[in-house]
Amino acid sequence: MPQSHTVASFDEELQYLVRRIAEMGGVAERIVADSVAALVNGDTDMAQRVIAEDAELDRAEREIDERAVVVIAKRQPMASDLREIIGSIRIASDLERVGDLGKNIGKRVIAVQAMTQPKKLVRGLEHLSELALTQLKEVLDAYSSRSHEVADAIRERDEEIDAIYTSLFRELLTYMMEDPRNITACTHLLFCAKNIERIGDHATNIAETVYYMATGSQLPAERPKEDETHSVGATSL
């Protein structure tokens, strides 16, 4: 925030919210990265750690909510201050959901680790999670710098994530049809892929909230989708 308030403790309270959100973001990023790593390597210890870590996010979300309500009650904020507080409540709940989804992947690791998964599938999941993590990192960076210009790039990548998810879905179906013994593992993997895709959606939500916080207006409606066009690989420019 460029300007400061006459009441210095108000600034401190807002700063507290910003700091906690950033910390939550860090934990959420780690949960997502670790849960997918645990899935790929069949590492149950790491999966257990991920599951335990989610409690931290739940606690942080409750604290942020409480603090935010107290600040609203005490200071009666207006304009950008109010958006700041509302935004932090929204982002906290999105990040908490991201943590839940990561935890869910962690739980599934324990269920599927007995079976060996085809390499190709695992690569697909890794690719998917790489994109979701990039999304998450970019929105959190945008939150720290209050920049609203990332929104477009984020939406574009969201389409990419959806496309990969669809492709993984078909592949998993094929495996299940090939051999009914694969069904248990494949269903778990399918849910994992779905969870990662949902994480991407939450990142998009956060991007919309950041846009709202920075500009005070809602993001314009989705651009029309270009048919049969997919962009793959590489970074944003």
Place this chain on the structure above:
Amino acid sequence: MSSDDPEDKWWRGPWAEGASWRLRRARYPLFVAFVLTLVLGLRAGMPFVAFGGFVLVLLAALVPARSRVERLAARHRNRGGADEVAAAQRAVLAAIAEPAFLLDDTCAVVEANAAASALFGPVARGAHLSARIRSPGVLDMVREAVAERRTGTIEHSDRVPSERWYQVHIAPLDEAAEDAGRFLLTFQDITEARRMDRMRSDFVANASHELRTPLASMTGFIETLQGPAKEDTAARERFLAIMLEQAERMGRLVEDLMSLSRLELRAHVAPSDRIALVGLIEHVCDALRPQAEELGVALAFTPASEEAVVLGDRDELIQVFQNLVENACKYGQSGERVEVSIAGPADGSDTPEGMVDVAVRDYGPGIPAEHVPRLTERFYRVDVETSRAKKGTGLGLAIVKHILTRHRARLIVRSRLGEGSVFLVRFKRA
């Protein structure tokens, strides 16, 4: 920090600071006095007496105790020294090549050097460290080290956009310094060492998986040649031909895996040479024309209307376009022509401003939509049989993606079944 000396402005001196402090402390008595003044002045009809009384109270509040004036003056003198210390700290920080932050005892960033700003983005002074570094491991380590005034070290890795590892170190500045309570946080890049370790294990994992099939088939043929087909000359000739083919395939695989590993080693360093795309792509097309003609494909090249220069690595870019054009010729063979073109916004294409597109278009069977987003994954093949028959390793586009990620360029694939595909590389103009 302004450059002018604060001593020569009376409203900034110790006296003014003391006065404002005293006024703030006495704000409630003053307020009561003010209300009394109003009441006395308006109701009791004694405005002058009331006003005089208020002025007296105000003056009493302003007269500072002697000891406090002295203390304030001393603090003010010290601040001149603190400025010098801060300048020295800044200078030292700027001279550190690694990303470094100077933190105070609340984990707020006092100063960040250029390397830190380049890596984590510019950081406002006084902002909490978590505005730039979210890693819970690093934050916990910093918090503990600051609370206990001790050193701390942790390893930290960033996974996106390209994997990097850091040794993060925090140390308190000397206690005896004028400005105690400061901490130096440094990031040492250990990516290269880590990548070397990983490269070995990745290589073994990938190679063992992919080399198993050709190796098994070779072993089978050798066993047959030793046993049942020992004296069969015709079979021997045929088997040896197949074995040679398998050995060549293994050779290509090893070659591709090596170049992929080499690329990963440098993935985090952006290239800086200025490359003229027109000449480079002309060269690639000329080199591949005989091969294309052998496949019955006509290779055409259309340069852009303006000069297209990008930042890049010549050899790597040649590899990108070689792979793309080769793929187009192989998999779009049925279309009998491949068009390579460079286009910028001036050529009436949909290229955004400041970008330049290189398109490789074939008129082959096209790629089913569900495969398109996954083409750049290692060993992902749309059709395993065709790929094997065309001597593909399943790594060509993975290599392309790695190179383009390093160049911060995008690969856009547009494909329509029955009409062909376009592989478009979008660069930022240099």
